[in-house]
Amino acid sequence: MKNSNSIQIGVVGVGHLGNFHVKQLSKIPEVEISGIFDINIDTAKKISQEYSIPSYSDLESLFEFSDAVSIVTPTNSHYEVANKALDFNCHIFIEKPITDNLDHAKLLLKKSKQRKKIIQVGHIERFNPAFIALEKIDLMPHFIEMHRLAPFNPRGNDVPVILDLMIHDLDIILSVVQSDIKDIKAKGVKVVTNTVDIANARIEFENKCVVNLTASRISQKEMRKMRLFQNDHYITVDFHKCILEEYKVHSKKENIPNNNIIEIGKDNKKYILYKKPKIEKLDALRSELNHFINSIQNNNNPKTDGTSAVYALEVALEIEKLIINNEK
Ligand code: NAD
Numbered sequence: 001m002k003n004s005n006s007i008q009i010g011v012v013g014v015g016h017l018g019n020f021h022v023k024q025l026s027k028i029p030e031v032e033i034s035g036i037f038d039i040n041i042d043t044a045k046k047i048s049q050e051y052s053i054p055s056y057s058d059l060e061s062l063f064e065f066s067d068a069v070s071i072v073t074p075t076n077s078h079y080e081v082a083n084k085a086l087d088f089n090c091h092i093f094i095e096k097p098i099t100d101n102l103d104h105a106k107l108l109l110k111k112s113k114q115r116k117k118i119i120q121v122g123h124i125e126r127f128n129p130a131f132i133a134l135e136k137i138d139l140m141p142h143f144i145e146m147h148r149l150a151p152f153n154p155r156g157n158d159v160p161v162i163l164d165l166m167i168h169d170l171d172i173i174l175s176v177v178q179s180d181i182k183d184i185k186a187k188g189v190k191v192v193t194n195t196v197d198i199a200n201a202r203i204e205f206e207n208k209c210v211v212n213l214t215a216s217r218i219s220q221k222e223m224r225k226m227r228l229f230q231n232d233h234y235i236t237v238d239f240h241k242c243i244l245e246e247y248k249v250h251s252k253k254e255n256i257p258n259n260n261i262i263e264i265g266k267d268n269k270k271y272i273l274y275k276k277p278k279i280e281k282l283d284a285l286r287s288e289l290n291h292f293i294n295s296i297q298n299n300n301n302p303k304t305d306g307t308s309a310v311y312a313l314e315v316a317l318e319i320e321k322l323i324i325n326n327e328k
Contacts, residue, residue: 006032007296010066010090012059012081013073014038014047016155017095021070022051024286030293034065039306051074053170063088068118068296070289071095075159079104082119086111093292095122097167097316098309100159105313109306119306120292123171126304128288129279131172134226137235139176144211145227148174149219152192156217160195162188162316165288166215170319171304172226179207181315188323191202191218201319246275 007030011021013264014036016264025031038044048055056062059081068091071081079099085092098121099105112119125131142202156164160173181203188199198216205211225241230247250271253261262272288304295302 006030007293008034008065008067010030010034010056010062010069011036011189012062012071012085013077014043014252015040015072018070018072019047020178021289022047022053022280024289025070026051026053026087027286028278028290030297034067035062037062050115059084060088062165063090066090068092068292075100075163082108083111086115086117089115089117091292091296093120093122093289094169094309096124096309097121097159097313098161098306099313100163102270102314102317103311105306112306117118118292118295118302119309120288120295120302121304121309122288122304123168123304123309123312124284124288125172125239126175127284127291128239128242129282129284130239130242130244132230132277133277134176134235134237137246139228139230139235141177141209141228143229144173144176144209145225145229146211146213147216147223147225148206148213148215149221149223150217151220151222152218157193157221158201159196160188160199160320161197161217162199162201162320163313165217166201166319167312168224169213169215169226170315171220171308173203173211173213174306174311174315175303176228177207177209177211178207179205179209182206184315184318184322186319186322187326188320196320196323199319199323201322203315242279242281244277244279246273246277248273248275254277259325 009031035056037056037059044055071094078094082092082094143296148165148169183204186201188196191197197218201213203211226237228235234247236245253271264270283289
């Protein structure tokens with residue numbers, strides 16, 4: 001676009017995840033990587049050589065040659081980089097969370113609207129094939145249990161676990177439960193770092209749905225699970241293993257196919273139909289970057305847009321505030 005028919009995309013921050021952004025973007029036919037920028041010269045040089053792409057010594061030069069940018073720097077720099085990218089009229093993809101500061105996030109949203117530029121935020125679980133399978137089911141949950149547990153990793157510790165891990169689940173539930181929040185209770189503990197490492201929040205919605213979220217970055221095992229309970233229906237999504245399982249209660253056997261039936265009760269028998277749809281494992285990062293490109297090409301609002309990211313951040317910061325106030 002700026003200089004050719006392809007969309008020119010720059011990548012800012014080519015550390016652990018930025019490297020994957022470059023890898024996936026380089027496979028999208030409509031994209032040409034305009035270049036990269038990283039404050040770590042050695043990292044920038046390595047990626048520049050590996051992919052034969054220019055490495056710029058300042059953000060401005062990169063943005064000048066870019067229609068869009070992928071911002072994959074630590075969270076505390078998201079605002080500064082994204083704000084500058086918007087000054088250069090670039091569409092922006094920002095890794096999650098959008099920023100660590102609500103006012104900054106709102107300023108980015110306002111500026112992107114004024115400049116008619118897209119903001120997509122890296123709430124990648126919405127592109128997880130198991131979650132996409134869930135979206136096809138009629139959902140009216142009364143209770144949702146979310147677990148996101150990860151072993152300790154020094155990366156991402158510049159923010160509390162609520163902004164690093166729980167934010168994924170907050171984005172998910174705010175897209176699933178279409179109701180305003182009535183009340184939040186939260187508790188968390190700093191175990192290893194100077195910010196909260198393990199957190200639990202209980203969110204009650206106006207439609208009476210209750211969500212219980214637990215996020216830990218000091219777990220021995222990895223778990224990313226969502227369990228939804230609604231009338232006569234239980235659904236579980238394993239984001240890590242990319243599995244969806246469904247148990248639906250029927251009162252009559254003739255309504256359901258013969259396979260996978262569990263009978264319960266004696267006189268008033270009930271029949272539980274178990275389903276485990278075949279889910280094709282796709283690379284969620286590739287899907288979300290493709291979605292970003294399609295949104296730019298068709299001038300569509302991305303599904304993980306700036307507005308939904310600001311809402312998830314607002315709830316995350318409220319949870320953090322409740323935890324800090326609870327400590328006093
Ligand atoms: P990282 O530390 O491995 O990489 C960050 C890179 O950014 C480093 O190379 C660093 O030198 C560079 N950098 C730092 N400040 C910069 C600046 N101002 N300008 C240019 N470059 C700068 O971190 P990471 O694990 O790749 O995380 C980066 C971002 O991705 C964070 O926002 C994190 O929350 C997010 N992330 C998202 C997911 C997900 O599931 N979507 C997973 C991991 C990380």
